[in-house]
Amino acid sequence: MINQEKVYIDKKLEPILQEVPDPEIPVISILDLGVVREAKIEGDQAFIKITPTYSGCPAMDVIGDDISSALKKAGYEPHVKLILAPAWTTDWITERGRKAMEEYGIAAPLDASADKRALLGEEKIVKCPQCQSTNTHLVSQFGSTACKALFKCDDCQEPFDYFKCLI
Amino acid sequence: MSSKQKDSSFSENMIKYIYGIADNSLILGQRLGELTGHGPTLEVDIAMTNISLDLFGQVRSYFQYAAQISDKDVTEDDLAFLRTEREYLNVLLVEQPNKDFAYSIGRQFLFDHFHFILMTELQNSKDETLVAIAKKTIKEVSYHKRFSSDWVKRLGDGTEKSHQKMQTAIDDLWKYTDELFHTTEADEKMIEAGVGVDVKKLKEQYYKNVSEVLEEATLQVPDLKYFQKGGKNGIHSEHMGFILTEMQYMQRTFPGMKW
Numbered sequence: 001m002i003n004q005e006k007v008y009i010d011k012k013l014e015p016i017l018q019e020v021p022d023p024e025i026p027v028i029s030i031l032d033l034g035v036v037r038e039a040k041i042e043g044d045q046a047f048i049k050i051t052p053t054y055s056g057c058p059a060m061d062v063i064g065d066d067i068s069s070a071l072k073k074a075g076y077e078p079h080v081k082l083i084l085a086p087a088w089t090t091d092w093i094t095e096r097g098r099k100a101m102e103e104y105g106i107a108a109p110l111d112a113s114a115d116k117r118a119l120l121g122e123e124k125i126v127k128c129p130q131c132q133s134t135n136t137h138l139v140s141q142f143g144s145t146a147c148k149a150l151f152k153c154d155d156c157q158e159p160f161d162y163f164k165c166l167i
Numbered sequence: 168m169s170s171k172q173k174d175s176s177f178s179e180n181m182i183k184y185i186y187g188i189a190d191n192s193l194i195l196g197q198r199l200g201e202l203t204g205h206g207p208t209l210e211v212d213i214a215m216t217n218i219s220l221d222l223f224g225q226v227r228s229y230f231q232y233a234a235q236i237s238d239k240d241v242t243e244d245d246l247a248f249l250r251t252e253r254e255y256l257n258v259l260l261v262e263q264p265n266k267d268f269a270y271s272i273g274r275q276f277l278f279d280h281f282h283f284i285l286m287t288e289l290q291n292s293k294d295e296t297l298v299a300i301a302k303k304t305i306k307e308v309s310y311h312k313r314f315s316s317d318w319v320k321r322l323g324d325g326t327e328k329s330h331q332k333m334q335t336a337i338d339d340l341w342k343y344t345d346e347l348f349h350t351t352e353a354d355e356k357m358i359e360a361g362v363g364v365d366v367k368k369l370k371e372q373y374y375k376n377v378s379e380v381l382e383e384a385t386l387q388v389p390d391l392k393y394f395q396k397g398g399k400n401g402i403h404s405e406h407m408g409f410i411l412t413e414m415q416y417m418q419r420t421f422p423g424m425k426w
């Protein structure tokens with residue numbers, strides 16, 4: 001998917017931030033999740049701006065702390081700021097992030113109109129990450145965390161999380 | 168009036184305006200939190216506490232902003248936990264108890280439809296921070312609204328018993344809907360300044376949207392002449408004291424306690 005927003009990530013900071021995982025989906029880095037909106041260096045100080053996926057996301061505090069400790073370890077004095085605008089969207093998840101999510105067992109978000117049809121139960125389009133079948137149904141619009149919905153596969157019978165689309 | 172006085176009266180009204188929006192989410196979030204572990208099914212339990220979490224997240228953004236504006240040395244936690252009952256400006260609707268599942272759903276449904284229109288309009292505010300919060304919030308509220316509307320339809324157009332329970336809940340809660348469209352003095356000042364939303368203008372749209380869902384749910388739209396009000400001016404129902412006792416317990420017992 002195309003990332004419409006311009007994001008500046010300093011080349012030196014990129015490998016450090018790439019190593020910081022989302023605490024709730026540990027296989028995906030915060031860069032691939034799209035929550036890092038800016039990463040700048042001034043002297044020995046690093047300035048990072050992050051934006052929450054959902055307002056009440058409890059992972060944000062942890063992400064902030066994890067970024068700080070990773071930067072400290074690399075010799076920078078960290079300054080992490082939480083920003084609200086522009087609001088995060090699932091379009092900011094990178095291709096690599098979507099892939100990692102699928103392999104981990106979470107169905108990646110569909111585009112907005114397909115997502116709506118899926119969550120309204122109108123169409124069977126969400127693919128089971130276990131057996132790839134689209135013979136699945138919505139169990140609940142709210143799953144294990146604020147950003148996910150709960151689905152069940154009617155072929156392999158496994159329940160799975162679907163990462164909800166947020167536009 | 169000196170410009171300093173003007174500034175301080177503006178920020179006082181601004182903070183009151185923020186309370187008027189944020190306290191609804193705070194008190195409803197607290198009510199939903201009471202259902203943790205008590206939802207009728209695991210999925211519904213998780214859904215309602217998820218909504219609670221969204222609401223608390225929004226509250227944090229509002230209160231961080233209000234604390235920043237305030238000329239007193241306060242934090243978001245002080246605003247959430249250390250005000251007295253009269254200083255909370257939420258509507259009466261959100262403090263109503265979880266009598267039964269239909270009641271909790273009815274309360275959620277009647278609030279979500281209001282919340283959605285309010286956040287749609289707040290995006291046109293002249294205040295950048297409120298616009299940012301509204302743009303974030305609207306995405307979450309559209310999920311809440313879908314969840315509560317679906318359940319109203321499911322219960323209303325379900326069995327005889329679920330229909331009757333849903334109708335009773337809507338009939339009981341309807342008297343609290345009119346207050347959503349009242350404005351306080353502070354609200355009016357903020358509307359004048361181009362910051363606040365004139366909720367008086369949202370009333371017609373609200374009742375139209377809500378009635379559409381109720382009709383689809385085979386429920387009667389109540390025909391009521393008299394409504395309850397007070398919360399927006401800090402005059403609450405008896406329930407409020409009990410909510411605050413529970414909510415403020417830790418901060419009152421261990422002042423300044425942090426996670």
